Amino acid sequence: MTPSTEAPRSPHLLILGGTTEARRLAEALDARPHGGPRVTTSLAGRVARPALPPGEVRVGGFGGPEGLADWLRAHRVTALIDATHPFAATISFNAARAAASAHVPLLALRRPSWTPADGDNWHGVGSLEEAADALTGLRARRVFLTTGRTGLSAFAGRGEGMWFLVRSVDAPEPPYPARMENLLDRGPFTLDGEREVLRRYTIDVVVTKESGGEATAPKLTAAREAGLPVVVVRRPPVPEGVTEVATPAEALAWLDRRT
Template identity: 75%
Template sequence: MPLHVLVLGGTTEARRLAECLVAADGPAWVRVTSSLAGRVASPRLPPGETRVGGFGGADGMAEWLRAHRVDAVIDATHPFAGTISFNAASAAAAVHVPLLALRRPGWVPSDGDRWHMTDSLAGAAELLPGLGRRVFLTTGRMGLAAFAELDPLWFLMRSVDAPEAPYPARMEILLDRGPFSLDGERELVRRYGVDVLVTKDSGGHATAPKLTAAREAGIPVVVVRRPPAPDGVPVAGTPEEAVAWLRGLVGQGA
């Protein structure tokens, strides 16, 4: 029987991992099921089997792992998905299933960057009045309530799906999905007169051009740090490293 792998997905890395595992000339020793949270209306479905929706907490995930005879779990969720990573660690430990975290490296500031680090969206909102008046908000549609009371400021908010209130009164919504080009990000900064950028430290290349555009324009960037991750979980930085980890499990007789 092939190794049954549950990939907790929703990211570019998770989709690339699924593509590697189910490629026509790929390894026949693995069966992959990708799990998506279902928060995006029209997600890009990865190849292979998929499931959509929550598990019902750590206990529900543990039961799903048992019922579907999962041999390994790869947590390739967004670095800010937080809760599901801790649930995955608890569930995997409960059913004695190996767990790997697939995490893209965080961004690192370059010469000329004007970064202001904070631990939360609320912290970002506190910083903004002292940094600019026209805000490019790229933290997604969740958590906009943190900025809802900043009436003097104007926001350009970009996300895949339209947000729900509460959110800032003076806000233009741009529905778009990455990857984004550097020329496109430069044009947004110029066209909307952006003078401050807000982002989460998501890492990766798909949305990194906005940081270069901000550096070139000399505007400050508020960066929300990643939340804590479960201790003791091995981490891979690329899908290829995750595939190598799985091959190692097969070699160990998993």
């Protein structure tokens, strides 16, 4: 038998990013004194001025799971870490299919979920549409909508007389609620700042996605202190069979076992 002359692949990590955790992982790898794998971070391109991580950065989609699998093969990727937002379900399922097709190890880096504390008045729902329905039952009048700039069509035309404060990094595009004010801001947010938002805009209901993490959690504490109900959109399911960790440190340990 003729021995293979193909050179072993040098480590190349692709991070599906756009989150604080993804950026911290890239920073930790970049700070290692003896170097590490080649790191490429992929960003979806939905934010106009994202905070860029160190290393190589690509922006834009891959063209579905087949396109991502082709990219993994073409760029000789040896490990894939899905560190996207917990609600980026499409790319997570695409990543699982692509990794299986290209025979690349896959890890999901997901920040821990929020859990209610004593005094919280949470109303769990399965979608933005269900969140909009819940506002009617809560007799909401002034809603702090913290679900981002996409998906606002679920709230358009809902609740006659209802007013929305929409907080997002970039300005939203229609369709969105007719009675709306856009608050352009980027986390992390402070507890004092969230208290002031609720007070200044006389908010009576908060709507959020269950994204987890510390950067946007102060609004939950502020709502609890003010006795306000919070409509919480539950996370979508994650692909079965994918190993999941909660911190960049755990992701580094997983990566070290494969290099």
